[in-house]
Amino acid sequence: MKFMLVDKIEKLVPGQEITVSKNLSLAEEYLADHFPSFPVLPGVLILQVAIEAASWLVRLSNDFSHSMLVLKGARQVRYGNFVSPGQCLRVNVKAKEIGLESSLFQAQGTTEGIRTLQAHLQLSHFNLADKDPRAGQIDKRIINHLRQQYQLIAGDLD
Amino acid sequence: MRWIWIDRFTKFEPGKSAQAVKNVSMAEEHLHDHFPGYPVMPASLIIEGVAQTAGVLICQASNFNEKVVLAKISSVEFEGIALPGDTLLYSVEIEKINEQFAVAGGKVSIISAHDKGGNAAPKPLASMELMFSHLDQNMAGRKFPDGNFILTEAVSSLLREILPNGGQKPTSNSSG
């Protein structure tokens, strides 16, 4: 299974907000364990969709200036309904603040119009070279990969 | 990818607390997408490991009669990241449990690959508060399959390693 939880970026306003979608398919292997005879998208992967959406918003707002964007914190992450195979989860993330080293967001997700997720997220941004200048080449490689990944999910936005 | 985010229970006090271990390994495929060129254990899967540790503890408290699912992450905070070669230690405590829901506090500490030779103490990596719902109780009207589908074979076998009878409480046959 590929650990990519965003299928398409549907709307993007740099510095402000992003809307992404994730299709859920029974072909995703982990569903066999979650749960046997009752496959649903795990809550933490619903959160991961929001984390990835927020990450793309940061990258596209500051032109991929960091290789590493990771979760610093989250609050009041609430799950409404289950997402089942064949359904599409849509997550909208609004930036409350995008700083140099961290950013704050509010995320809302719906599945076929029904509220699935609400969350407040904080991301932390850095480059590996911040700790070890020799890692600059690794940062560049990661950023190149991310730019290519963006091309796959950006759809018609460009 | 199997949906099991703990490797082994190291402690299990029924109804109260549990500890588990998760190794982070280059052999885990998902790491190579997160991120390409520099594998990092995703924070969301660390949260899942703590949730599974707590979920099993809460489920066992009802003698596996309740289907326990994560309903809310009240708060979670991370101090850093985990890399291949690191070992994560998950420690959870039940703060409240009744027939409707349960609240658990979780702490994550990390033994980094660099420190393993030198016997360094685990360092704090994250802390969180999680709320779990009991499915049948709180989603009236939705039809669920019979049996406790939350308890996969992988989790059951982890429990059998640490608890007599896999944590099943003996059912009483006496009357009155």
Add this chain to the structure above:
Amino acid sequence: MGMSREEIFSRVKETLVEALGVDEDEVVGSATLTGDLGAESIDFLDIVFRLEKAFNIKIPRGELFPENILNNPSFVNEKKLTNEGLAELRTRMPHADLSEFEANPEVDRIAELFTVDAIVRYVEGKAT
């Protein structure tokens, strides 16, 4: 317990900000939990848990947020509460202000009873 109403209100406000992630200034006495503050069903359980901790009280199931009224056929008729249902609600929710609700007791409006003030009155009641 000896807490003043202001102290109780202040602590209830903190609890709701923690549980719901709303801004402090959104938590006014008349604010409804579901309508104004965006609470979901899991949040009601969270609020009970945090109130118990904050005030060192025990809140038995259904005492703060009554259950089993809407699914009792003698209490509901054509999406409105019957007189019996209203009487039951009065008994079970002495901490709620039913005056406006009674004029038009539609089942869909029950959520409007769960206000910040209702929680404050409930906690005050537990203290005496």
